[in-house]
Amino acid sequence: MIEAGDALARLVRAEGTRVLATLVRVTGDIDLAQDAAQDAAVRALETWPRDGVPDNPRAWLLVTAKRRAIDVIRRETRRAGKETEAVMFTEPGHEPAETVDDDLLRLVFTCCHPALSVEAQVALALRTLGGLSTAEVARGLMVSEATMAKRLTRAKQKTLLLLQDARRDARVDDEGRVLLLKDQDRGRWDASAIKEGIELVGRALRRTPDRPDPYVVQAAIAACHALAPTYADTNWDAVLSWYDVLLRVQDGPVVRLNRAAAVAERDGLEAGMALVEAIEGLDAYPWWHATRGELLCRMGRPAAARAAYERALALGMSAPQAEHMRRRITGLS
Template identity: 40%
Template sequence: MTDAHDALARALRDDWARVVATLAKRFGSLDVAEDAAAEAFATAAERWPEDGIPPGPGAWLTTTATRKAIDHLRRESSRDARHREALLVYDTDTEPLGVIDDDRLRLFFVCCHPALSMEARVALTLRMVGGLTVPEIARAFLVQDTTMGARITRAKAKISAAGIPFRFPDAADLPGRVAGVLTVLYLIFNEGYLASGADSAPVRDELTGEAIRLTRLVHDLLPEDGETAGLLALMLLIDARRAARVSSEGALIPLPEQDRRSWDAARIAEGHALVRARLESGVAPGRFQLMAAINAVHTDGDAPDWTQIVALYDQLARLDPSPLVRLDLAVAVGQCDGAELGLSLVDALAPELRGYHAFHAARADLLRQAGRPADAREAYDSAIALAGNSAEIAFLTRRRDELPR
């Protein structure tokens, strides 16, 4: 039974995108493809432990999903129409797969269609291809689960109503879609780097590893794209610290307290090289390039240059004035110019971030530095109540309990 479950987990990781892409092309509907694939994987979960693993698990899943899709079309169509739909399965005309060799990455570019808003294409791709749940996507966008579910439903409806074709992108399509794909990969990496759900491991290596793998492929496809290089550098510099991020007791270890000897030196060096190459290009950096530069400063030497970090965050905030970026800027200002000034900037974000645990965690840390333990304890309590990551909760609890009474 364990072998069957392991095989199914591998298939879900490796074959999901290919099965969905194959069915979406045959039937012209992402909805039908996703539903049929989900039914096929559910059938596998029931049958494989009893019947054994089939010789070709991926082919079995594709065949089963195809039959599920045909059954669905037959149920919803008249007799004549359903026969015409079923004939699609035997259509031997195949569209060229385009310039992207990887099945999953190809589907990322398919879903990030420019006819959809950036927010819609990112949310839809995360749900249908990225493997994230609606609650995980909602937390990434700082919205309610129901709000995110409605957005994804509207995106699917727009695809259907507008007749947006399921077509594999060619080389000319990539520049217009790459921004959405990079945002999807960044959010997948974030969910792996610090998982947001209480029922998952604090760090999900399968997500960070897959995000890095796919970003490398995008970089190979678009080697001159600065934001792709920036995102790859950012991921490498963060992932290089993975072994030092969680203690043996299961608590998050903040960067200043990490054992730098356990960092992956090769990934640090590769990330720094990518950042230097972008700086030497003379082209104004974008969002991911600036974030990579900030992490390069954090990983250069024994102590970060907070003046340089504040300057980089200030530049980033002009490109992306989101509340999360402004929160990071406020924290950096607190480290550079004093806790009270940083605290005033953090407090100004309360209307936008009051329901976000990192806002309260940042306030708590600055209040602690400012010598206000009672206020810090209250802020830590708020952060703990809102946090979902077990390692982060353990760290915040330890910080709170260390405060003087």
């Protein structure tokens, strides 16, 4: 042990950022990682002045933070009636320096993910890498603390949407035309992003098994699609199971519409259409009409499908989506 000096607080902050980066990797949950890292920092500031600074401060902080995270996860899994194997990492040990450096670099890339706006990237980097509080970040960027809290929450949620981003290059053809999921070339999907996204989803679901975050459930649905080698191989039972979970945590007409489309794939077009028609409050939503049009087209009712597609177009959508809708109408001729 070496004696603690005046630089103790700076040492804790410097090592704490690297500890946070590793915790984000092993938990897949930025909020849990931040809470555990902060708890470890507080313990260090309480005990190191008395006992001296450990020979390896980073390892001490990491062990303490990991144990704190494990305690939180075990408590929540017990509350949900689950077994403690939901804990996704074992008793912490030594992390090689190169692993910690990779973790820090990965966290930097996460904060600067292109799916985030520039404002969100800056805010998340200051909060996560800079160690500033939400209030401090808000003052620095001249917005209210409430606004900044919402911005940070949205940014953290987007980091779980790698599974959606993994399909980006396959969503349009070489001429820039929109492709539906069933028509996409899955060989163009980003396999590494899919793997990372699935790992993050699994960790996040184990973090709150009793009431998962709606964004995590949506990512789980995306994972079902990402794991299918072809559209025909999609596990629709699993997709519908996750939609049922999503309805429990975030019920709404759009969720019901998406679930109805999945029902059409598993149980048949008539079953899906019955659910679509039963949804209220979406007459001004273009994708309700577009979904009806697609089902009607597949059911052999071109006139009704055309009317639905045209109604969707009239309600407005992006240029590529509108072009796709026009191609669907042309295909009915």
